[in-house]
Amino acid sequence: MLFKHLPDEIFQALSGSNRALIEAVLTDLAEIFYDHAEDPIKDKSTIIESIEDTLHKVDTFAWHDDQKESFESPKTIHDYALRIYHRLVNTGWLVEEQELYRVSVLMTPQISMLLRSLVEISRHGKRNYGATVLSILSNLEAVAKQPKERGVTLRQSAEASRDFSAHLNQILLGIRSLQKELFASRDPKAIVAGFFDLFVEGILIADYKTIKTSNNPFRFRRQILELTQDFLANPETLGQVAQCYVDQQLITMAEAQAMVEKDCRDIMQTFGNIEQRLERIDEYRYRLEKRAADTARYMDSSRPGMANKIAGIISDVAKYEKLPILKEVVGARFVGVSSAAQPTKRREPPPPRIMTPTEVSADAIKIRDRQRRFHEARQVTIPKMQSYLEKQMSLDKNKHILDFTIESVEDFVCFDHLRYIGSLGVTAKKLEDYFEIHFTNQYLDVHGFVECREFNVVRRSKA
Missing domain, CATH: 1.10.10 (Arc Repressor Mutant, subunit A)
Incomplete structure (x- = not known):
């Protein structure tokens, strides 16, 4: 004790x-x-x-x-x-x-x-669980890769999971007790001050706002559950991790196996039902925020808490079999629309929608492939031009412009860019080392494709 x-x-x-x-x-x-x-x-x-x-x-x-x-x-x-x-x-x-x-x-x-x-x-207050979840995931991945050397880190992941689960319980109980305390209070200042001091500053998780976003700290829950289930389903890995427990804690193999199974099931239980627990916390949080918003709305009014008073009047009137007739206060309008105003209703999340992949027709796929091949054929690259020149020159040392053949779109693009080799940049220097182009002042129509200056391609001696 x-x-x-x-x-x-x-x-x-x-x-x-x-x-x-x-x-x-x-x-x-x-x-x-x-x-x-x-x-x-x-x-x-x-x-x-x-x-x-x-x-x-x-x-x-x-x-x-x-x-x-x-x-x-x-x-x-x-x-x-x-x-x-x-x-x-x-x-x-x-x-x-x-x-x-x-x-x-x-x-x-x-x-x-x-x-x-x-x-x-x-000093119990806010906690940030983004780093905690990441550390649990990294430890489990290390155990999966090296179960003999890193198996003991499974124990640390289980302890972090149990501490995280206990903290969620503390948040739930703390919000519940705070809700009772604030609901019993009739002082508007005490309600608002208690909401911000005790709840916002003391109970709420530091990264609570990120829970409903894509970058939430629990986005790795599926990987954690899969790794833990693999440990239990694989007897070999389970035995290696248990042996690491035996070496580190000096216990028997049976005790180590039971400890490993308990740690895995604790991790699975913590991350398996986390959504339900967060929904309960969110429900209590909404009630507190609604109470604080209602109180703040009427702090500057002469009739704070009128909504609760009206609810009490209705409850008392419901006890009578016949409604009492109040003749003297018919025109007083002591209960109006503005006196019973309520905060905006809670926004319910949209229902889940089943995502079905749309099927693309075969004709659209063919057209897309043709367009892709056409754009690839129009791209000018130095290997394409070098291959075109080697194929056209063959063993010849000198070749005239009219002796070049154009059989495809690639050939036309390469032929059209031969006259611009000197301006294609540093990567085209390799072609200038092997081939030299001599231009004349006469313009020719080449095979009905392009009209350009006459030139001869000469293979250099180093080639």
Whole structure:
């Protein structure tokens, strides 16, 4: 049990009249003892200075003597710090160790774990689960690739999944209790302030807005479920991961297999029903937002909460068998359209639509292929031109323009660009090294395709 490892007086410091001061001091002391780069054993003077710094940050404080002590009533900040220090030592939060004239202060492992947990509870707020889901996916992928070496990371993924599931439960219960608290309040300022302070700043997930988008943190859920199911369906992989558990935790093979199966099923259970849990959270969130919006609408009105009052009137009237006749207030119009206005209704998501692929006709496919081949034939590339020249020149060293043949679109494009080899860029230098083109001032009609200047293609000597 918990109290077997803790002193009996451990919670006395947090239950007295000075618990606010003690809480502020312990919160700051936690940062000092959690500094991993320094020695966990501190000097007494360091602890006293830290307590004094905390008291300087507190606006108003007064010490209440819950029990008679040998110390005099504190008058200065240093006296307050000494009184709080001795209270923490007497109740077991701090442990003193003396070596000659040097007094050191430390926390036992149990006290340190308790303080860490209390600080985490007090700072419980928003969390970002995009990185958590990505780390789970990366760990599972590492296990799938190297089950013998990385099998132990499956345990870390399961722990992260269980922590994520527990946090969702905390959000759901927190919203539910907050809803009851706000619905019971009749103070508009308290309702709006509680909504923003307790819900928006304290309970809501940091990346909640991205849940309904394509970039949501749970878009890798399918891959996580598939990898986990593959582990359970593949006996070889399951045995290798279990062997890694045996080597790391020094347990039997049967215990390791049971542990691996439990971890896999916890991951599957967490990510398998996440949509239903998020829908429940979204339902409670909508009720809270509606309550806050309704309250904010009437904060500047002289009749806040009129919608709830009208609902109560209707409920009371429904108890009568015959409706009462109110003759004196018929023309008063104390209930109107503006007094019972409600926030906009919740937008329901559109129903799912089955996507069916459209069939493309065979004629359209043929036309598309012809167009693609035609555009490819019109493209001018250096390999095409080099192949055309090699085929036309063959073993000849010199060839006239009228001796070239044009049999296809590719041949026409290559022939038409022979006269522009010098302006085709650096890649055309290779053709200039092998072939030289000599132009004349006479224009010729070549095979009825193109009219251009007469030229001769000469194969260079290095070719």
